[in-house]
Amino acid sequence: MDVPDILFNPWFRSICGLGLIGAIFMGAMLTVWFERKLSGDIQSRIGPKYVGPFGIFQLVADAIKLLTKEDLIPAKADKLLFVSAPIALMGSVFLMLVAIPFGAIVLNGTEYPIAITDMDISILYIEAVSSIAILGSFMYAYSSNNKYSLLGAFRNFARMIGYEVPLGITIVSVAIMVGSLNLVEIAQAQNPIWFIFLQPIGFIVFFVAMMADMGRLPFDQNESEEELVAGWITEYSGMRFGLGFFAEYIHLILGSMLVVLLFLGGWNLPLFLTDITVLGVILPTVYFLLKVVLVILTIIMLRWAVPRFGIDQVVDMSWKKLLPLSLLNLGWAIVLGLYMGV
Amino acid sequence: MSGIIDSSSIINSYIPVAVFLVVSLLMPPVTMLLVKLLSPRSKAAGKHSTYECGSEPLGDARIQFNVEYYLYAIAFVLFDIEVLFLYPWAVVYKGAGVDTMVAVVEMLIFIFVLLFGYVFLWKKGALKWLN
Numbered sequence: 001m002d003v004p005d006i007l008f009n010p011w012f013r014s015i016c017g018l019g020l021i022g023a024i025f026m027g028a029m030l031t032v033w034f035e036r037k038l039s040g041d042i043q044s045r046i047g048p049k050y051v052g053p054f055g056i057f058q059l060v061a062d063a064i065k066l067l068t069k070e071d072l073i074p075a076k077a078d079k080l081l082f083v084s085a086p087i088a089l090m091g092s093v094f095l096m097l098v099a100i101p102f103g104a105i106v107l108n109g110t111e112y113p114i115a116i117t118d119m120d121i122s123i124l125y126i127e128a129v130s131s132i133a134i135l136g137s138f139m140y141a142y143s144s145n146n147k148y149s150l151l152g153a154f155r156n157f158a159r160m161i162g163y164e165v166p167l168g169i170t171i172v173s174v175a176i177m178v179g180s181l182n183l184v185e186i187a188q189a190q191n192p193i194w195f196i197f198l199q200p201i202g203f204i205v206f207f208v209a210m211m212a213d214m215g216r217l218p219f220d221q222n223e224s225e226e227e228l229v230a231g232w233i234t235e236y237s238g239m240r241f242g243l244g245f246f247a248e249y250i251h252l253i254l255g256s257m258l259v260v261l262l263f264l265g266g267w268n269l270p271l272f273l274t275d276i277t278v279l280g281v282i283l284p285t286v287y288f289l290l291k292v293v294l295v296i297l298t299i300i301m302l303r304w305a306v307p308r309f310g311i312d313q314v315v316d317m318s319w320k321k322l323l324p325l326s327l328l329n330l331g332w333a334i335v336l337g338l339y340m341g342v
Numbered sequence: 343m344s345g346i347i348d349s350s351s352i353i354n355s356y357i358p359v360a361v362f363l364v365v366s367l368l369m370p371p372v373t374m375l376l377v378k379l380l381s382p383r384s385k386a387a388g389k390h391s392t393y394e395c396g397s398e399p400l401g402d403a404r405i406q407f408n409v410e411y412y413l414y415a416i417a418f419v420l421f422d423i424e425v426l427f428l429y430p431w432a433v434v435y436k437g438a439g440v441d442t443m444v445a446v447v448e449m450l451i452f453i454f455v456l457l458f459g460y461v462f463l464w465k466k467g468a469l470k471w472l473n
Contacts, residue, residue: 010354014361021365070381071374075390076399083374091366098362117358124429146392147403158411161418168425175432234393239377243370312471315414319469323421327457330428334446337436 010117017098017116024097028249029059035300042304069238074144077235081143086243089136093250095129100257101184103285104267113184114285122183123171126258130213133251134160137222137232140244144235152231155311156222159212162318163219166326167209170202173326173333174262177340187266194265198336202329203263205322212314214255215248217303221311256295264291413468417460424456 006012033048033056040047048055073082099122101115119125134156141153175181177198178189196203212219223231233244260266267284309317392399409415428449435445463469 010357011361014358017358017362018365021369067373067377068380068382069377070383071377072389074392076392076402086370087367090370091363094362094366094369095359098358116362117355119355142404144392145403147394150403154409158414161411161414165418165421165425168422169428172425172428172432175429176435179433179436181429181433229393229395238381239373240370243373312410315411315471316469319414319417320464323460327453330453334449338442338446 013116020097020102020116021094024250024253025246027253028246029063030056031249031253031296033059034296035303038297038300039304042301063242066239066242071240072237074146074235076145078143078145081139082235082240085136085139085143086240086247088139089133089244089247092129092132092136093247093254095132096126096254097250099125099183100254101187101261101266102257103282103288105282106284111188111284113187115184118182118184121181123175123181123186123262126183127168127171130251130254131160131164133247136247137244140236141222141232144232146235148228148230148234149232152222152224152228152234155224156215156232158311158315159219159221159318162315163209163212163322166205166318166322167213169323169326169330170199170206170209171262173199173202173330176330176333176337179337183261187261187268190265191268194263194268196263196265199263199329199333201325202333205326205329206263207259208322209318210255210259211299211302212318214252214299216252216299218306218308219314220308221314224308252296252299253292256292256299259295260288260291264295410471417463417468420459421456424453427452 036058037047037054039045048058051057051061073079098116099119101113101118104111104113106112137156138153141149141156144150174186174195177195178186180186180189215222220231223233225231228234233241236244267288269287392403394400431445431449434440435449436442
């Protein structure tokens with residue numbers, strides 16, 4: 001079966017890609033529901049229960065509630081920044097969405113990755129646009145003119161100064177093995193051996209740094225609701241709050257996808273099961289999404305297993321543990337890259 | 343490129359980026375317009391004041407204060423640029439016309455210079471939270 005040419009047309013792909021925005025919003029809603037339900041289970045509570053079976057439509061009800069709440073802008077806030085902050089945060093996650101492959105379909109033994117676009121530098125591009133989120137959350141905080149928000153924003157920067165360098169170095173370690181910055185090629189290079197088995201230290205550093213990037217507990221010092229009310233988002237209410245909240249959850253999903261793509265083999269299965277991928281057309285995509293769900297599950301369970309670090313501990317840990325470890329992993333990756341001769 | 347998109351021109355890869363940029367600029371304002379149509383409005387006094395645990399806000403939040411991590415921040419700029427230099431090297435060091443061993447040794451020298459700086463910073467006491 002031939003693949004029609006229109007599928008490769010960039011304009012056609014962008015229009016189809018807009019549907020993905022809807023899908024990722026549904027995904028974010030499901031993740032919020034999943035997190036609330038799982039948190040309830042872990043703490044011997046019930047969690048969402050009344051809206052739909054197992055409370056699965058709770059988030060639809062929440063979204064309707066947020067839409068019908070009054071739009072409040074504090075009198076002392078910087079209006080222009082206050083209004084444009086959600087745009088920066090949403091723009092960051094939308095632009096990340098463009099370059100991330102979501103799996104692959106196999107037709108007649110040929111693998112067609114599913115992604116909106118494909119560029120040679122996709123991982124570098126994703127690193128760049130995901131940093132806009134830091135700017136977005138600082139705009140949230142600074143425009144509010146609220147002391148808690150400002151403290152949250154400064155903690156956010158301190159954390160970013162810590163994790164960004166080890167994160168970048170581990171990404172380079174993976175790129176060295178593949179010789180490419182293209183996420184699709186990185187995922188395909190992990191057939192049959194996933195990079196988590198080749199670079200276990202790199203995986204640990206990347207996972208911790210990615211948790212910090214996504215601002216998940218134990219790294220949510222910018223929010224720390226027990227001490228800073230709601231940190232950077234304190235002054236926001238209604239749908240403006242909702243947009244920032246959704247952007248955070250989409251960031252969680254996309255970050256988990258990056259973990260899977262870089263270290264957990266993308267849509268490949270480990271060594272002994274690789275032949276199965278030719279059997280099913282959509283099986284690789286199913287594997288990929290299953291792995292993403294497992295990563296999200298781990299992150300949610302870590303939230304209730306580890307207490308929040310102090311911001312000085314985070315920066316200390318990043319500079320004195322993660323950075324040396326990531327450099328060690330870089331050396332190991334260079335040795336491996338030379339030996340494997342990819 | 344891995345054959346996902348028409349690769350006749352490099353611009354093709356970035357057309358979806360432009361489309362999504364426009365959509366992301368429009369999406370929050372459109373949502374807020376929807377909120378404006380749906381939501382109630384009231385004119386209660388004090389509704390627009392800044393939140394400070396229920397008491398009257400004291401002064402402005404935009405004050406000057408000591409940023410305890412500025413030494414980290416200076417080191418961060420150096421190391422982040424180091425990572426930027428690593429990216430292109432990681433792609434080309436095994437490419438055609440490049441002597442791989444020479445490229446690796448050159449990069450190791452570059453990393454060791456920065457490693458020396460890192461150890462120096464640590465020993466000098468720059469990597470600690472100021473109080």
